[in-house]
Amino acid sequence: VRDVALxxxxxxxxxxxxxxxxxxxxAAAPGSPGERAARAAGILPPDDSAIPGALRADLVSxxxxxxxxxxxxxxxxxxxxxxxxxxxxxxxxxxxxxxxGELARGARLTxxxxxxxxxxxxxxxxxxxxxxxxxxxxxxxxxxxxxxxPPVWIGLLLLDAGAGGAPALAxxxxxxxxxxxxxxxxxxxxxxxxxxxxxxxxxRARGVxxxxxxxxxxxxxxxAELAPLVPVLCGYLLGASMIVERVFGLRGxxxxxxxxxxxxxxxxxxxxxVLAAVVVAVAGAAARALRRRCDPRPERHAS
Amino acid sequence: MQARRAGRARSIxxxxxxxxxxxxxxxxCLASDRPLALEIDGEIxxxxxxxxxxxxxxxxxxxxxxxxxxxxxxxxPPLRHHPEAVRTAGELEILAPPSERHWLGxxxxxxxxxxxxxxxxxxxxxxxxxxxxGALVLGLALAAAxxxxxxxxxxxxxxxxxxxAGLPVxxxxxxxxxxLGxxxxxxxxxxxxxxxxxxARIAGAALGRxLSSDYAAAARALGVGRAGxxxxxxxxxxxxxxxxxxxxxASTAVLAEIALSFLGFGTPPPAASWGELLAQALAxxxxxxxxxxPGLCVAALAAALAFxxxxxxx
Numbered sequence: 364v365r366d367v368a369l370x371x372x373x374x375x376x377x378x379x380x381x382x383x384x385x386x387x388x389x390a391a392a393p394g395s396p397g398e399r400a401a402r403a404a405g406i407l408p409p410d411d412s413a414i415p416g417a418l419r420a421d422l423v424s425x426x427x428x429x430x431x432x433x434x435x436x437x438x439x440x441x442x443x444x445x446x447x448x449x450x451x452x453x454x455x456x457x458x459x460x461x462x463x464g465e466l467a468r469g470a471r472l473t474x475x476x477x478x479x480x481x482x483x484x485x486x487x488x489x490x491x492x493x494x495x496x497x498x499x500x501x502x503x504x505x506x507x508x509x510x511x512x513p514p515v516w517i518g519l520l521l522l523d524a525g526a527g528g529a530p531a532l533a534x535x536x537x538x539x540x541x542x543x544x545x546x547x548x549x550x551x552x553x554x555x556x557x558x559x560x561x562x563x564x565x566x567r568a569r570g571v572x573x574x575x576x577x578x579x580x581x582x583x584x585x586x587a588e589l590a591p592l593v594p595v596l597c598g599y600l601l602g603a604s605m606i607v608e609r610v611f612g613l614r615g616x617x618x619x620x621x622x623x624x625x626x627x628x629x630x631x632x633x634x635x636x637v638l639a640a641v642v643v644a645v646a647g648a649a650a651r652a653l654r655r656r657c658d659p660r661p662e663r664h665a666s
Numbered sequence: 667m668q669a670r671r672a673g674r675a676r677s678i679x680x681x682x683x684x685x686x687x688x689x690x691x692x693x694x695c696l697a698s699d700r701p702l703a704l705e706i707d708g709e710i711x712x713x714x715x716x717x718x719x720x721x722x723x724x725x726x727x728x729x730x731x732x733x734x735x736x737x738x739x740x741x742x743p744p745l746r747h748h749p750e751a752v753r754t755a756g757e758l759e760i761l762a763p764p765s766e767r768h769w770l771g772x773x774x775x776x777x778x779x780x781x782x783x784x785x786x787x788x789x790x791x792x793x794x795x796x797x798x799x800g801a802l803v804l805g806l807a808l809a810a811a812x813x814x815x816x817x818x819x820x821x822x823x824x825x826x827x828x829x830x831a832g833l834p835v836x837x838x839x840x841x842x843x844x845x846l847g848x849x850x851x852x853x854x855x856x857x858x859x860x861x862x863x864x865x866a867r868i869a870g871a872a873l874g875r876x877l878s879s880d881y882a883a884a885a886r887a888l889g890v891g892r893a894g895x896x897x898x899x900x901x902x903x904x905x906x907x908x909x910x911x912x913x914x915x916a917s918t919a920v921l922a923e924i925a926l927s928f929l930g931f932g933t934p935p936p937a938a939s940w941g942e943l944l945a946q947a948l949a950x951x952x953x954x955x956x957x958x959x960p961g962l963c964v965a966a967l968a969a970a971l972a973f974x975x976x977x978x979x980x
Contacts, residue, residue, distance in 0.1 A: 377829065380825070380829055381829070381833075385841075385845060388842060388845040388846055389845050391846070392845055392846045392847060393846075393847060510972060511965060511968040511969040511972050512965060512968075513921070513924070513961070513964045513965055513968055515924070515925060515928050515941070515944050515961075515964065516944065516957075516960075516961035516964055516965060519944065519947055519948060519957055519961065520957075520961070522948075522951070523951065523954075523957065594832045595831075595832065597832070598831075598832040598833055598834045599834060601833075601834045601837055602834025602835065602836040602837050602925075603834075603836075605836055605837060605840065605925075605929060606836070606925055606928060606929065609928070609929060609948070610948060617837075620837065620840055620841065620844070621840060621929055621930070621931070623844055624840045624841060624843055624844030624931065625844070625848075625930070626844075627844060627847065628844070629844065629845055632841050632844035632845055633841075633845075635837070635841065636837070636838070636841045639833060639834070639837055640829075640832075640833060643832035643833060644832070646832075647832065
C-alpha cells in the first residue's frame with residue numbers, strides 16, 4: 364500500500380511540476396495571454412495594427428474573461444493544478460472545446476502505438492541477444508545499424524517502399540527500431556552475466572536443462588535488467604512518435620501538439636505536455652514495481 | 667583486439683564529424699554564387715562571398731560572369747549555387763532531378779539541393795555548439811554553487827534532472843515554442859536546461875571527488891585557496907567526464923535540430939536544414955534526390971556521434 368501511495372504521489376508531482384512550469388512560461392511569453400488567446404482563436408489577426416485600440420482592448424478583455432486569464436498569476440497556477448486534479452484540462456483557445464476530449468482522441472491512437480512499439484522492441488531485442496551461432500554476427504550488425512538509424516529517414520524509406528497502406532504497422536516498426544537495439548544491448552549483457560554466474564553453474568550441476576535455466580532464471584535476470592529502460596524508452600517513443608505520425612499521416616498526440624503549438628493554442632500544448640509527463644511517470648512506477656518483483660534486493664545505484 | 671576495433675571506430679567517427687564540421691564552417695566557400703576571389707576592371711576583390719565588394723556590388727552568379735571582361739578573372743567555389751537562390755541563370759527549375767548544373771537536383775522552390783545540404787550542416791552544428799557551450803557553462807556554474815554549499819542550486823539541479831530525464835526533448839521544445847512563440851532561442855533554452863542539470867550532476871560528483879583527494883589536501887596544506895583548488899586541480903581532473911557529458915549534449919542537440927526542422931519547429935526558413943529537406947521529401951515523394959542525400963547524411967552523422975561517444979577505457 365505504501366508503494367502504491369508513493370507511486371501515485373510521484374505521478375501527481377510530475378504532472379503538477381509540468382503544469383506549473385507551463386503556466387510560468389505562458390506568463391513569461393511576450394504579449395499578454397489574453398492577446399495570444401485571441402490570436403489563437405482567430406479573433407485578432409496576426410497583424411492587428413488596423414484594429415482600433417478600444418475595440419482591440421474590448422475583444423481581448425472578453426477573451427480574458429472567457430478563459431479566466433484576467434486573474435493574477437498565482438491564482439491561475441493554483442487553479443490549473445486544482446483543475447488538473449479533477450481531470451479538467453481546460454478549454455482550447457482555438458476551438459473552445461474541452462482539451463480533455465482532444466487529448467483522449469490523440470491518446471487513443473498514440474498510446475497503443477507506443478505500447479505496441481515497446482512490446483515489439485522487447486521481443487526483437489531479447490531475440491537478437493539470445494541468438495547463438497553464426498546468426499549472432501548478423502544480429503549484432505542489425506543492432507548496430509538500428510542504433511543509429513534516424514526514425515525520420517527510416518519512416519520515409521518505408522513510405523517509399525509502399526508501407527503507406529498500413530500506416531499504423533509501419534509506424535510501430537519505425538518506432539521499435541532504436542528501442543529494440545537498446546534492449547538487445549542490455550539483454551546481451553544480462554544473459555552473459557547469467558551464463559558466467561556461479562548459480563547458473565550450480566543449477567547446471569544439478570542437471571537443470573539449458574532451456575529451463577534460461578526460462579526460470581534468465582527471465583528474472585532480464586526483467587530486472589530491462590525494467591529501468593521502460594520509462595526512458597517511453598520518453599523516447601513519445602518524442603519519436605511526433606515524427607513518425609507526421610511521416611505516416613497519423614493524427615495522434617504528436618500531430619495534436621504540433622498543430623496546437625503552431626497556432627499558439629496554449630491549453631492544448633499544456634495538456635499534451637502534462638499527459639506525456641504522466642505517461643513517463645506511470646512507466647517509471649511500473650518499472651520500479653517490475654524490478655522489485657524480479658529482484659527484491661534493494662536497488663544498486665550505478666556508480 | 668576489441669580495444670583496437672573500438673579505437674578504429676572512434677577514429678572513423680571523428681573523421682566523419684570533422685568532415686561535417688569543415689563543411690559547416692566553410693559552407694560559404696564550398697557553395698556560393700559569389701566567387702572566392704576575382705579581378706574586375708583592374709580591381710582585385712578577395713572573398714566577395716563573405717564580404718561586400720564595391721566592384722561587383724550586389725551582383726550574383728551569372729551576372730558576375732557576364733560582367734567579366736577581357737583580362738578579368740574569377741576563382742569560383744566548387745559549387746556555384748547559393749542555398750537560398752531560387753533562380754539559376756534567370757530560370758526557375760523546380761524539383762529538377764540531378765543534372766550537370768545541379769549535381770543533386772533542386773528542391774520545390776528551385777534551390778540547389780547540394781548547396782542546401784552543405785549549408786544545412788551549419789544549422790545543425792551551430793545549434794549544437796550553442797547548446798553544448800550553454801549547458802557546459804551553466805552546468806559548471808551550478809556544480810560550483812552546489813559545492814560551495816548552495817542548497818537552492820542543488821535542489822534546482824535535482825528537480826530539473828528528475829523531470830528532464832524521462833521527457834523527450836523534441837516534445838518539450840515544440841511545447842515551449844507553442845507557449846513562448848516560435849524562436850530558436852526558446853528551442854536552445856529548452857535543450858540546455860536538462861543537459862545543464864545532467865552536466866552539473868556529473869561535474870559536481872567529479873569535482874567533489876577531486877576536492878577530497880590527497881593531492882587536493884596537499885595543495886590546501888600549501889595554502890592554495892578554494893578557487894585556485896577548483897580551477898588548477900579539480901577542473902583538469904574532471905575534464906574527461908565533462909568532455910563526455912558535453913559530447914552527449916552536442917549529439918542530442920544535432921539530432922534534435924534535424925527532427926525539429928522536419929516538424930517545422932527548428933531552423934526558421936529560408937535557411938537550409940537537413941530536416942527541412944526531409945520534410946520536402948515527404949511532400950514530394952517522387953523526388954528521390956530530396957530523400958537520399960539528407961537521409962544518408964543524418965545516418966552518417968548519427969553513426970559518427972555514436973562511435974565518437976564511446977569513451978576510451980570503457
